[in-house]
Every structure is written in structure tokens, then in C-alpha cells.
Amino acid sequence: LAGVSATAVRAGPTTDGTPGVAPDTPPPAPSYPSRQSLFIVQIAPEMAPVAKVGGLADVVFGLTRELAIRGNHVEVILPKYATLRYDHIFELHEVFHDLWVPWYEAAIHCTVYFGFVHGRKCFFIEPHSRDDFFSRGSIYGFPDDVLRYAFFSRAAMEFLWRAGKHPDIIHCHDWQTALVPVFLYEIYQRLGMNHPRVCLTIHNFAHQGLTGGELLRATGLHQPERYFDYHRLRDNRHPNALNLLKGGVVYANFVTTVSPRYAAETKDQGQGFGLEPTLHMHQVKYGGVVNGIDYDVWNPEIDQHIPVRYGLDTIDGKYDNKRALRHRLMLADNEKPMVAFIGRLDPQKGLDLVRHAIFYTLERGGQFVLLGSSPDPGINADFWGLKRMLNDSPDCHLEIGFDEDLSHLIYAGADMMLVPSRFEPCGLTQLIALRYGTVPIVRAVGGLADTVFDKDHSSRPLHERNGYVFEHYDQAGLESALGRGLACYHQYPEHFRELMKNAMRADYSWNRPGQDYLNIYDYIRDK
Structure with missing residues (x-):
């Protein structure tokens, strides 16, 4: 795992004022011979099988189970899409009726539901507004996708704060939830959420969530002169654009992608789609973890889809x-x-x-x-x-x-x-x-x-x-x-x-990557 032994940083800028830049000569990572159980929250736009577009959904599903069977308390926060596979959600019920999420100069009323997805503890956020963020015919593909997921990220953080949840680790995924560490440092740490550390996993650099300054007014970040700074959210190629994925890289405590080779290719071989300078700046908290696959699903010894099982x-x-x-x-x-x-x-x-x-x-x-x-x-x-x-x-x-x-x-x-x-x-x-x-x-x-x-x-x-x-x-x-x-x-x-x-x-089960992620969690938790 590239970079795990380097010094990770707390979410947001370091004490010298440079966002997330770690020391030049990091000390070796501490060892954890015996580890306490962690409270881990996954904030994600997808999770198989209830909301799946691509491999991200499978990763959230498989990693969540692996972390839980290792004795950790794991919860998942998802949008309550109209297209959810409700046949895979059990005991779905309302748990938080009056979640008011700041949005522009007002707030949007949301309801939060809880249900089990094949044993996974999941919260689903349903906004009630004319924007109709998640009651649509598909998960992605709309002109306001950036605002939809910016709202979801803010709503997820607002829910954690209002519900009194202080996880050890918040694990977010791709540009859709890359604003989570930004919100944590810029808003919620000041309200008392000092405990959580954030891991961001980037599944594909081709999609980064570029947008204009309107995002700042919508989400309550304001201060365009602060966030349009090159060392924060300003896109590396377009000075008038904000880049959500870049914000995640800058503010997260650790950033992973889904294989060590891809981590190197995105940083040094031109596959970072413009984020290469940012990855170099934050390379001490950047590495790759190969995904696993679910051997309960993909296993010829037990596969019910094939006529003859074998090993x-x-x-x-x-x-x-x-x-x-x-x-x-x-x-x-x-x-x-x-x-x-x-x-x-x-x-x-x-x-x-x-x-x-x-x-x-x-x-x-x-x-x-x-x-x-x-x-x-x-x-x-x-x-x-x-x-x-x-x-x-x-x-x-x-x-x-x-x-x-x-x-x-x-x-x-x-x-x-x-x-x-x-x-x-x-x-x-x-x-x-x-x-x-x-x-x-x-x-x-x-x-x-x-x-x-x-x-x-x-x-x-x-x-x-x-x-x-x-x-x-x-x-x-x-x-x-x-x-x-x-x-x-x-x-x-x-x-x-x-x-x-x-x-x-x-x-290539989730056994090894599960341990890799726990090593990262333990490491950044100590910072």
C-alpha cells in the first residue's frame, strides 16, 4: 500500500496554513498489535444491490461487510432514491423526522430512514423539496448532479451531527461525496465534531465534479476568495471552476484509489485528468488498495447460477x-x-x-x-x-x-x-x-x-x-x-x-483489502 507509512494529516489545512501538506520527512507509521473496535460510517452515492451503477456499489457492499465481521460498528448513509431496490431492504422505518439541512439562505426538510441491506445497517436520506433531488428515474445523468450530491454530502454531515454520532472514521467515495471532509473541517469541527477522521476513495479520476461559485452559496461555505484558492478547491485547469474531487483530496486525512498501479498512473503517468499537481502535493497521504470481490456471490463452489458447481x-x-x-x-x-x-x-x-x-x-x-x-x-x-x-x-x-x-x-x-x-x-x-x-x-x-x-x-x-x-x-x-x-x-x-x-x-476476497483499510483507519485516527 503506497503511502500508508507516511504522515497523514488532520482534515483541512495544516498549522503552517497550507491545506493538508505534510512534513517532508515523515516518521514511520506506528504499529497496532491490538486494535479496538471502530465506529465507521460509509457515505456513498451507491451500494449494491439497492443502488448500483458500477463497481463503486460493489466496493461499498463488500468492504462494509468485511469491516463489520472484523468486529467494527459500520453504518452506511445513502440517498433515498426513487429507484432503490426495496426488495433488498428489510425493516425500513423512519428514524429521524425533522432533519433541516441548510441550503442557500434557508433549509430543506429531510426525513431519514433506517433499514438492513443483507445485514448492513443503512440510513437513507429523503429530502422534501421542489428540487426533487433523488426522486428521479435514474441515479446519475442530470444537469444538476453536482448540486444534488453537494446537498447529499451536507445532509449526511448534518444528520451525523444532529443525531449525536461521532464516528472514528468517515469513509466517502468519488466526487459525489468528496465535499464531506470539506464540510467536516470548515463547518462541523467548529460545532464540536472533532473526533472523526476521513478517508476518501477515488474509483475513477475521469469524473471530478466541476462547478461554479454558486455551489458555495448553496452549501453555506460562502467565502469564494477562500475556496477559489488554488490550494483548496479551485480547479487546476479552469481558474473559474471549483473541483469537488480536488477538495476531497486536499481536505481528507487519507486518499486511496482502487489499485497501487492506478495510484501511480494517476499521479505520474497522466491519468489524473488534471489533478496530478494536487496528488503530488498530497502524495504522503495517497495510496492504492486493490478492490476485493464478494466470494459469497462469485464462487463456483456455491454459485446457484451455474449447472455444475466446482472447486x-x-x-x-x-x-x-x-x-x-x-x-x-x-x-x-x-x-x-x-x-x-x-x-x-x-x-x-x-x-x-x-x-x-x-x-x-x-x-x-x-x-x-x-x-x-x-x-x-x-x-x-x-x-x-x-x-x-x-x-x-x-x-x-x-x-x-x-x-x-x-x-x-x-x-x-x-x-x-x-x-x-x-x-x-x-x-x-x-x-x-x-x-x-x-x-x-x-x-x-x-x-x-x-x-x-x-x-x-x-x-x-x-x-x-x-x-x-x-x-x-x-x-x-x-x-x-x-x-x-x-x-x-x-x-x-x-x-x-x-x-x-x-x-x-x-x-482476491475482501480479506486483504479489509485489513489494508483498517491499517489506514488506525493510522489516521492517531493523528
């Missing part, structure tokens, strides 16, 4: 699932290796390389299965055209859409999983594939590079090598990895089988 000692059951997958998709039942792609049809995911991989796999004597869709009609139309072109092939099936049952069956039935991303903060696809013994073919970026180790070229011991990796984002790079995977399957089946077993032995 490391019963790996032949995987081939029964391969036959079931071929039968479901009406593909030829032969000796060919099956390559799969599961994911959003988004340019980030390397769609031109996915297209090339389909034809390359078929030419090299393999089968190809794709499951995914795009919110972009043009991309969807392109893949529908590809589907029609290959419709008569007995070795290819493209499923444009999403099907939960089918995704499990593909993970269980495919031999290789392609993840050729342009950039990838962490990636869950390769982690799930490893659990199912489906050999990942990945590009060496972000979390992919941190979790997949090349069979032929890795410096890792042989038993830790679990896939095929390529460096350059081009067709030759893709072919170098995919070609080796197909050749190994055809020519050295026993080697390929060992690779499958190596993949299944890897532990």
Missing part, C-alpha cells in the same frame, strides 16, 4: 459448464478453447481490440463469446452489426445486453477472459475470472497489472503466475498475449490446466 479439487466440473454454455448459446460442442468478454461496451474497455480479438480467436481455432451493452447508441449499433455478420458462425455468439445468469455461466464455462482496457482503475472482471479458473488475458494497466501475472514473462514464482499480459495498446500487443494463451491451450493442455489452478488459488 480447485473438482475442476473438471468447469468443462460441464462449458458444454452447458455452448448448448445455451447454440455453439458447436468441440475441442476448441473459448475466449470471452464481459463488460460495458465503453471505449475505456478497449473496444477496437475486442473487435480484433473476435476475428483473431476464430482464425486461430477458438470460440468467442461476448456479453455487454453500451449507453451509446452508435457503439451498440456497431456491435449489433458485428453480431449479424457473425450470426451463422458455430463458434461465436455476441449477446448485446446484460443477463446476470448468463454472466455467471460465461465465467464458469469460458477458458479465457479478455480485458484489454485502455485504462482500468481496478477491474472486477479479471478478479471474478480468476476465482472461476478462467485465465485472464489483460493489458498491463491499473489494477489489471496488480492482479494478473504473465505465465511466461513474470518475475513471480511459477505458482503465482495466473494469466497472460500485454503492454502496448495495439493489435500486435493483444496478439502477443492472446496468441500465447490459445497456443498453450492447444499444445500444452497440462500447462494450461496448471494455470487455471493457479488462478483459482489466488485470494
Whole structure:
């Protein structure tokens, strides 16, 4: 974990007046041989399965459980969306009727509800105003998204204060809740909330929450000359804009992203979307923690979505699932290796390389299965055209859409999983594939590079090598990895089988990241 041994700082500016800048020569981190239980509050825009758009929702769901089973008291605060999956919320009831949240020169009346989501203790904030912040048809995608989540962040902090809650740790996520540490330091510490420390996790730097000065009047921060300071919230590229994510980086006690490699790429390799100078300024409180996956959901030994369950000692059951997958998709039942792609049809995911991989796999004597869709009609139309072109092939099936049952069956039935991303903060696809013994073919970026180790070229011991990796984002790079995977399957089946077993032995549950986050919490709590 990069940066965890460095000196973390209290939320807000340091004593020398520079926001969040730590000493040049930090002392070593203290050790915690025995740790007391913590009161941890997660403030998030999403949590699976009640409000899910992407991987952030899975992280909040999985990490919350891991922290709780380690003996900590964990609560989650979410917006009460109209689109919540109420069938996953149990004992939902009102717990705070008159929460008045300051907004512009007045206040908005809110009701707070409590319910259990698969054992997780969750509070849902429902504002009553003409702005109708969360009673909409989707979670994101509105012109006032910045104001919606600025309000939610202020409401969450107001609720903690009014309810007399003083957590040890507040863990917030992405730009949507990046104002939480700003509010804590600038408003609520002055009201007596001196106990909490804040950890901010950034799941994707591509979205930062840029806005104008109106935000300050709305949220009660006022003082534009203070917040438009370059060392606070002023955007690095646009001097007339405020950047919510930058504010989170400046004011939080510790900032993580979802893999060590992505932390380095965002700080030093141009993937910080303009925040690179800020990350350098605050690098002593910045690091990466690889996400986990929920092994209660993604586990071939107990998976109810697949016809034949299997494990490391019963790996032949995987081939029964391969036959079931071929039968479901009406593909030829032969000796060919099956390559799969599961994911959003988004340019980030390397769609031109996915297209090339389909034809390359078929030419090299393999089968190809794709499951995914795009919110972009043009991309969807392109893949529908590809589907029609290959419709008569007995070795290819493209499923444009999403099907939960089918995704499990593909993970269980495919031999290789392609993840050729342009950039990838962490990636869950390769982690799930490893659990199912489906050999990942990945590009060496972000979390992919941190979790997949090349069979032929890795410096890792042989038993830790679990896939095929390529460096350059081009067709030759893709072919170098995919070609080796197909050749190994055809020519050295026993080697390929060992690779499958190596993949299944890897532990990418929430066990290790759970401990990483507890180390961070303990560290910043002592500051």
C-alpha cells in the first residue's frame, strides 16, 4: 500500500496554513498489535444491490461487510432514491423526522430512514423539496448532479451531527461525496465534531465534479476568495471552476484509489485528468488498495447460477459448464478453447481490440463469446452489426445486453477472459475470472497489472503466475498475449490446466483489502 507509512494529516489545512501538506520527512507509521473496535460510517452515492451503477456499489457492499465481521460498528448513509431496490431492504422505518439541512439562505426538510441491506445497517436520506433531488428515474445523468450530491454530502454531515454520532472514521467515495471532509473541517469541527477522521476513495479520476461559485452559496461555505484558492478547491485547469474531487483530496486525512498501479498512473503517468499537481502535493497521504470481490456471490463452489458447481479439487466440473454454455448459446460442442468478454461496451474497455480479438480467436481455432451493452447508441449499433455478420458462425455468439445468469455461466464455462482496457482503475472482471479458473488475458494497466501475472514473462514464482499480459495498446500487443494463451491451450493442455489452478488459488476476497483499510483507519485516527 503506497503511502500508508507516511504522515497523514488532520482534515483541512495544516498549522503552517497550507491545506493538508505534510512534513517532508515523515516518521514511520506506528504499529497496532491490538486494535479496538471502530465506529465507521460509509457515505456513498451507491451500494449494491439497492443502488448500483458500477463497481463503486460493489466496493461499498463488500468492504462494509468485511469491516463489520472484523468486529467494527459500520453504518452506511445513502440517498433515498426513487429507484432503490426495496426488495433488498428489510425493516425500513423512519428514524429521524425533522432533519433541516441548510441550503442557500434557508433549509430543506429531510426525513431519514433506517433499514438492513443483507445485514448492513443503512440510513437513507429523503429530502422534501421542489428540487426533487433523488426522486428521479435514474441515479446519475442530470444537469444538476453536482448540486444534488453537494446537498447529499451536507445532509449526511448534518444528520451525523444532529443525531449525536461521532464516528472514528468517515469513509466517502468519488466526487459525489468528496465535499464531506470539506464540510467536516470548515463547518462541523467548529460545532464540536472533532473526533472523526476521513478517508476518501477515488474509483475513477475521469469524473471530478466541476462547478461554479454558486455551489458555495448553496452549501453555506460562502467565502469564494477562500475556496477559489488554488490550494483548496479551485480547479487546476479552469481558474473559474471549483473541483469537488480536488477538495476531497486536499481536505481528507487519507486518499486511496482502487489499485497501487492506478495510484501511480494517476499521479505520474497522466491519468489524473488534471489533478496530478494536487496528488503530488498530497502524495504522503495517497495510496492504492486493490478492490476485493464478494466470494459469497462469485464462487463456483456455491454459485446457484451455474449447472455444475466446482472447486480447485473438482475442476473438471468447469468443462460441464462449458458444454452447458455452448448448448445455451447454440455453439458447436468441440475441442476448441473459448475466449470471452464481459463488460460495458465503453471505449475505456478497449473496444477496437475486442473487435480484433473476435476475428483473431476464430482464425486461430477458438470460440468467442461476448456479453455487454453500451449507453451509446452508435457503439451498440456497431456491435449489433458485428453480431449479424457473425450470426451463422458455430463458434461465436455476441449477446448485446446484460443477463446476470448468463454472466455467471460465461465465467464458469469460458477458458479465457479478455480485458484489454485502455485504462482500468481496478477491474472486477479479471478478479471474478480468476476465482472461476478462467485465465485472464489483460493489458498491463491499473489494477489489471496488480492482479494478473504473465505465465511466461513474470518475475513471480511459477505458482503465482495466473494469466497472460500485454503492454502496448495495439493489435500486435493483444496478439502477443492472446496468441500465447490459445497456443498453450492447444499444445500444452497440462500447462494450461496448471494455470487455471493457479488462478483459482489466488485470494482476491475482501480479506486483504479489509485489513489494508483498517491499517489506514488506525493510522489516521492517531493523528
